[in-house]
Amino acid sequence: MSDSTALKAKLGLDIFKPGGEPHIKIKPGMEKDPRLQQAINICPAGLYSTADKGGVVLNIDGCLECGTCRIACGTDVLEWSYPEGGTGVQFRFG
Amino acid sequence: MEKFDVIIAGAGLAGLxxxxxxxxxxxxVLVLERGDYPGAKNVTGGRLYVNPIRDLFQDLWDEAPLERFIVREGAVLMARNHSVSIGYAGNELRAEPHQSYSILRAKFDRWLAEQAEAKGAMLLTKVRVDEVIKEDEKIVGVLAGGDELRADVVIACDGVLSLVSEKAGLRTPGSPHDYAVGLKEVIALDPAVINDRFHLEGNEGAAxxxxGEATRGLFGxxxxxTNKESISLGVVIGVQSLLEAGSxxxxxxxxxxxxxxxxxxxxIRGGTTLEYAAHVIPEGGYxxxxxxxxxxxxxxxxxxGLALNIGFTVRGMxxxxxxxxxxxxxxxxxxxxxxxxxxxxxxxxxxxEESFVLKDFKNFQETPAVLGNPRFINHYPELVGDLMGQIxxxxxxxxxxxxPTMRKVFTLTEMWSQLKDLRDVSKI
Structure with missing residues (x-):
């Protein structure tokens, strides 16, 4: 596993503009779906993790809007949209 | 309600x-961009090959904010305990017009947007396209930022997931087989240090x-x-390959x-990471x-889906x-x-179809299947490294x-497998 503190520090270098509602949500009842488990390893920002009571939780802060979880897990388990205009990550180099 | 001739969703390279x-x-023309500025949501490796598109945008190249022109190419077979490098340098790469440049998208896209605006295009940033308006089975506009915007035609240039063409009913969500994910750091380094470390002069660049081990044997x-004052360093991994790798x-x-x-x-010693980015890349080919x-x-x-990985070159821009x-x-x-x-x-x-775009895609349509052969990633780097180590x-x-040393590495079984791989490679 990646060092989560180091990953957070790396994400801390990026510019994020706060938005309203989370733009990606786990569909209700899908928290324990095996397809969602995959996101834990695959998310470049490490935003998916295992909850204490089992199942997967998503913390949207630091989302790079890369799209990997949508491709990997699919839209059956994720409600996926981009953040509202003018919010979210703003790459300075890209 | 406003009506335009054309609405373009996304101020990336295609849209601009x-x-x-x-x-x-x-x-x-109205361009809608959800980022604070064009390029704010865009990521590349990144390298732009200018030759195929030079004539399409004749007036652009002199002033374009490109980073370095690439004069040194390198391919490294990275095994667990060894690595074998192949370097290529050629006078033709130094000659103008230069074939390819490293590029940073936040800078380039913002500049390209200014050129489009100078031609008269309208750009609205911080606006996300929320819905596509359809009437009588025809797309007639979009809902964006609470406004209904209409046009004769909408061009979806909203990137790899293209939620806009999905909402329009043109496509369905993609499959992991056809995509890779790129993760990249931009690392600041003094230009003189870059030139020394990569054997470059002035604004020359290396790629x-x-x-192999770059992706722990996974596909990618x-x-x-090298950029002007930084290095773009990253890995690209097939999404399906990552899924199969489990934990x-x-x-x-x-x-x-x-x-x-x-x-x-x-x-990269002494370099400071400036930014961390990630993005999905279409890699399914034709x-x-x-x-x-x-x-x-x-x-x-x-x-x-217009990006193409043919091993030694990976192109999309x-x-x-x-x-x-x-x-x-x-x-x-x-x-x-x-x-x-x-x-x-x-x-x-x-x-x-008449241009290099679909000609390339057709010519290289077997490439994703051929490159998908795991031996290229997890076997050959080890094999060649092992052989060189013994030599x-x-x-x-x-x-x-x-x-006899070589025969130990190249057993009959190995040679037979290589022949089979070679037969596949001949399809590229």
């Missing part, structure tokens, strides 16, 4: 190329690709490009491990291309710029005919003859 071309021909590879190292850990490899660490047009809509760039250009040409035709239905817009596909080795006692 289309806007630049259309506005240059007098059409009223290195790595296969590592890359390093193997997670994606961010793979980039960290890559950075610590002895082949990489000295090259067979995975999305629909290119519908009634009242065209799709260009990553949104149409030229296809984005060219498809934006040809989408604009198709709209100009449709505009002259005052008909924007899919039969008229189909000329877009014909333009792409260079001087033991305490007498050294074995070279031929």
């Amino acid at each position: 190329a289309a806007a630049y071309t259309l506005a240059g021909n007098g059409l009223e 290195l690709l790595f296969i 590879g590592g890359f390093l490009y 193997a190292p997670d994606a961010p850990a793979m980039l960290d491990a890559f950075k610590q490899r002895p082949e990489i660490a000295p090259l 067979k995975a291309l999305g629909p290119l047009y519908g009634n009242g809509m065209l799709v260009a760039g990553d949104a149409a 030229e296809y984005a710029l060219a498809s934006g250009y040809y989408a604009a040409q198709a709209v100009l035709r449709a505009s002259a005919a005052r008909n924007f239905n899919s039969e008229t817009l189909a000329i877009y596909k014909q333009f792409l 260079y080795r001087v033991p305490p006692g007498p050294k074995d003859r070279l031929y």
